[in-house]
Amino acid sequence: MQQYYDKLIAKLPKFDNEEFYEVLDRCTEIEVVEKGHRLINFQSLSKKLFVIIEGAVMTDFIARNAEKRTIMFHTEEFCPFFKSYDSFFLHKHSSYEVRAVERTIVAVINFEHFYQYVLSDLEVLQFYTHATEELFMITEQLRNNQLTLTSEEYLEWLYDHFPFIMGRFPAQNIASFMGITPVWLSKLKAKLFS
16 A cells, blocks of 8 residues: 555655654555445545545535535546535535545545644645645636536537546536536537537
8 A cells, every 4th residue: 555655645745844744644544445435425524535546536416305416526637635525614414425436546534633734834734725726726617617608518618628527437427517418418429529
């Protein structure tokens, strides 16, 4: 597992304070999960931060009427950090479910303890804030284009900007993410590539 921990360290900038690495080591476990494994369960109280080292997961939102909708995709290169924000910050049971769509190696960080350290180290806090803002900007970009483009235009935009999504995630979840049916997604793909 050491090689995966080393890959986690390689994803981070080089921090001057060695205490950061000691705290990170104490708070981190490396897990290998198979396709379909849930990393965050609906209605759980998850206080963990996950970092994908290899693999892919997706986040589904479960509404009050029990409707499930895919709202985000994560890979080792695209938004690799994720957690249950409603559990951690609002102390509520999660409205989300996060599951692996392929064999995935993930660093699981006890974020409740690690966050106390983050708040005390300005360099690490700046990195954390930047990573969080980057995720927010990507999410906004995805949502804004979904709201302003037709489904055909949005699919073309996704292919232009995030083509890996189409290759790594199930079509039914891409359709859910886009707010359309799998049949309509199939028709749009056929039209786009005809």
